[in-house]
Amino acid sequence: MSLHDLVSLTTGVALLACVLAVVGLHAYASGRAQRAALVDRLSYTGQAPLTGRRRRFRNLDRRLRGTSVGRRLELRLAATGLDVTPGEFLVYMLATVVALWLVGQASLAPFFGPIAGLLGVFAAVQFLNWQRQKRIERFIAQLPELARILANATHAGLALRTAIGMAAEELEAPAGEELGRVADQLAIGHSMDEALGELADRLPSRELVVLVTTLVLSNRAGGQVVSALRNLTETLEERKETRREIRTQLxxxxxxxxxxxxxxxxxxxxxxxxxxxxxxxxxxxxxxxxxxxxxxxxxxxxxxxxxxxxxxxx
Known part of the structure; x- marks a missing residue:
């Protein structure tokens, strides 16, 4: 083999190696992006349906969800139905605290800066509680209609899993969204007890606990779901009117x-x-x-x- 052929062979091998390196880097970057997207989707299974907007502070959000405080915050955000990640909420809250600190220090006195910052944290927590309670109230208002749909569907011979999916399509938010999550969990192999139990944990209320207990016991023991749901519908209607009167009085x-x-x-x-x-x-x-x-x-x-x-x- 001549020197010219050896140089040509070496050059070709080097070019091939460069091409393979570029292809490998591209495949690695693509796989990394797909893995990150999959992790994000799996991480938000308990939250409200995500929109197509770009998520901010992904690294902070991933680290925050790895802590106990971050997981509790994620569950609280899931109950509110807000389209906000734990990392985004933390950054927005800190920005609000800093702004209130500076405003209180400049408009009142330097001593009121830290107090204004603490009020910002208190206001953020109260905002989450208010959003959560408002979503729970809206869900409770839809419970009579939900029980009626489930009763009619089961009376028509449909299975309870199918009836839940049908109710998720017919009802508006938040009942439609929450039942959609229950239907998705049932579709991937979760039991009825687990799926409905997580629903009761996200939106705690006596009415929902009664409905979940009725569905779980009827599904487990094979009882008369239709009659139980129809009796429950009347009870929920009466409790709905009672709650409305109390809220007006208070x-x-x-x-x-x-x-x-x-x-x-x-x-x-x-x-x-x-x-x-x-x-x-x-x-x-x-x-x-x-x-x-x-x-x-x-x-x-x-x-x-x-x-x-x-x-x-x-």
């Missing part, structure tokens, strides 16, 4: 619980507006700082007590 108390802390914060702005640097001088001493902390603590205690005393379980 609406003024609920507004009072929110008005009390708002008036307290408004008084601070009023004091600072009447005379500049009033709050700065007041919080310049240890006694003034202690008084402010005690006042905020009393407002929080008043808010919690009013909410607890006005809570009536039906």
């Amino acid at each position: 609406s003024q108390v609920t507004m009072t619980s929110y008005a009390v802390p708002v008036l307290g914060v408004g008084a601070l702005f009023l004091m600072n507006g009447v005379k500049d640097d009033t709050l700065a001088r007041m919080t310049g001493t240890g006694l003034g700082q202690a008084a402010v902390i005690i006042a905020f603590g009393l407002y929080v205690i008043g808010f919690v007590l009013i909410r607890r005393l006005s809570r009536i379980d039906v």
Whole structure:
């Protein structure tokens, strides 16, 4: 073999190696992207259906879901139905805390910066609780119609699994979305007890627990599902009307619980507006700082007590 042939062979082998390296890198990158997409889909099985928008803070979100706090936050977000990942919620909450910290420090006094930040965390937690409770109330309002659909479907000879899938298609959100998740879990091999139990854990309420218990016991023992569901439908209708009357009667108390802390914060702005640097001088001493902390603590205690005393379980 001549030197020219050896150079040509070496050049060809090098080019082939470069081509194979490029193809390998492309296959590796494609496989990595597909794996990340699969992990994301599997990670959000308990949350609301994801839209096609691009997810932010993926690395932070993946690490956060690996912790116990992140898993609890993920379950809480799943119950609210918000299209937000745990990582996105954490970043948005921290941004809100920083903004409130700076606003409180600039508009009132430097001492109120940390207090405003803590109020931001409290507001974020209350927002999640409010969204979750609102979704639960909407789901409870759909329970009579859900029980009626299941009763009619089972009376027509359909299996309970098929009836749940039919109800998921006919009902609007949130009942349609939640039953769609139950149907998906049943389709991939979960038992009826597990799928309905996870539904009761996501949206805890007495009405849903009664419905889930009725379905599980009827499915396990082979009882009369139709008659049980029809009796349950009448009961749910009566409880729905009772809950509506109680919520109407307690609406003024609920507004009072929110008005009390708002008036307290408004008084601070009023004091600072009447005379500049009033709050700065007041919080310049240890006694003034202690008084402010005690006042905020009393407002929080008043808010919690009013909410607890006005809570009536039906």
